[in-house]
Amino acid sequence: MLDHALPGTHAAIGLTVPTALASDSIRWARHVLELIASGIIDDAPIVLCEDHLITLWLLSDPVLLDQLARRELAPIAKIGAGRRERLIETLRIWLDTRGTAAQMGALLAVHPQTVRYRMRNLETIFGDQLVDPESRFSTEAVLRAMQLRVRGGEDPL
Secondary structure: OHHHHOOOOOEEEOOOOOHHHHHHHHHHHHHHHHHHHOOOOOOOOEEEHHHHHHHHHHOOOHHHHHHHHHHHOHHHOOOOHHHHHHHHHHHHHHHHHOOOHHHHHHHHOOOHHHHHHHHHHHHHHHHHHHOOHHHHHHHHHHHHHHHHHHHOOOOOO
């Protein structure tokens, strides 16, 4: 109905909330429009905020995200950029899939033995951080937010 009433207009529809929280809904809708403009969220004539809650949450406080990224990725901060990027991508795929070396290798376009080598390095570098569920969750959230930033053309850190 809105498509027909507002042809050629782009809009974000906030969450349905009690009247007292209407300003929050408007803020989220504006943030979605900013994320569309930056390329993080795909453009469409009408975009529903409820379809992008995790993205809104992960990118709600860029300064806090930077702090969290520094903390969670501190073990690899001093590694050269190229190697660090490969390790981060491997870690991200492992956290996303918990797949076998063969499955991860297919996603990364590398040999399974390369995945095993990288995973041994990650286990050595991160230690208990990859075993502890809360640390693992924090690391995964940071990596997902960084991936969204890259999609929007931003430097992840």
